[in-house]
Amino acid sequence: GGGQLALMLGEGAQELGLEAVALATSSKDTGFRACRGSFLYQPGDVHSLHHFLESVDVVAFENEFFPDEIALKAGEFASKFRPSIDAMNTVRNKHNQKELFAKLDLPSAPFKAMGHSDSPESWVKAMMKEFPGGCVFKQSLGGYDGKGVYVADGSDNSVAGAVNFVAVSQAQRVPVFAEKKIAIRRELALVAVRSTNGYFSSYPLTIVEAQNGV
Numbered sequence: 001g002g003g004q005l006a007l008m009l010g011e012g013a014q015e016l017g018l019e020a021v022a023l024a025t026s027s028k029d030t031g032f033r034a035c036r037g038s039f040l041y042q043p044g045d046v047h048s049l050h051h052f053l054e055s056v057d058v059v060a061f062e063n064e065f066f067p068d069e070i071a072l073k074a075g076e077f078a079s080k081f082r083p084s085i086d087a088m089n090t091v092r093n094k095h096n097q098k099e100l101f102a103k104l105d106l107p108s109a110p111f112k113a114m115g116h117s118d119s120p121e122s123w124v125k126a127m128m129k130e131f132p133g134g135c136v137f138k139q140s141l142g143g144y145d146g147k148g149v150y151v152a153d154g155s156d157n158s159v160a161g162a163v164n165f166v167a168v169s170q171a172q173r174v175p176v177f178a179e180k181k182i183a184i185r186r187e188l189a190l191v192a193v194r195s196t197n198g199y200f201s202s203y204p205l206t207i208v209e210a211q212n213g214v
Helices: 004-015 030-034 046-055 068-080 085-091 094-103 120-130 156-171
Strands: 111-113 135-139 149-152 176-180 187-189 192-194 200-202 206-208
Touching: 004 030, 046 068, 068 085, 085 094, 094 111, 094 176, 120 135, 120 156, 120 176, 135 156, 149 156, 156 176
Parallel strands: none
Antiparallel strands: 111 176, 135 149, 135 176, 187 206, 192 200
8 A cells, every 4th residue: 555554654664763664656655756666566566466476475454355356466475465365354344354253253243144146135124123212234345444334224225225225235245244333322343453463552552533434
């Protein structure tokens, strides 16, 4: 990535005496301009991707919205990725996250994925019956900061909006799942890091403030 987070990662790396290189899609990206020796990349440009992976010691992710070809190209360079490609492929899909939480017995809101043969209208109505106190419809891929999410409270307008949200997601071939709406008093966030030898460190625990999901 070459955005704002890449800029901050690059600045932090330079303070530690490391040389940061960004893989960006535009020379105007803030991360590209802040990191010396950065690479320009467009989906399908396998040559630039290979050259980038070959030239660095460690690959870190600015965000989880990377093209599938990066995961496919990892192959011989897989050991350079932090976190691993397998880990990123799991966490960048929100439905996969939910299934992982369930497997590990970690508390999470009840959820159900939409089946390939389900129609948007019938499935939304079924989910509203499944979660009568309110239902949150989510795209498994690509959503962030309130995007890729639709909250339905059971009113006719909200149900119609949910049907449209699911239909559009289906047309875009983006998987959707539904989960029970949880009454949240506050959201806590912890930014942490763990090294390859097990060292753990974190910033102080913080309270997240949001308006309209952002």
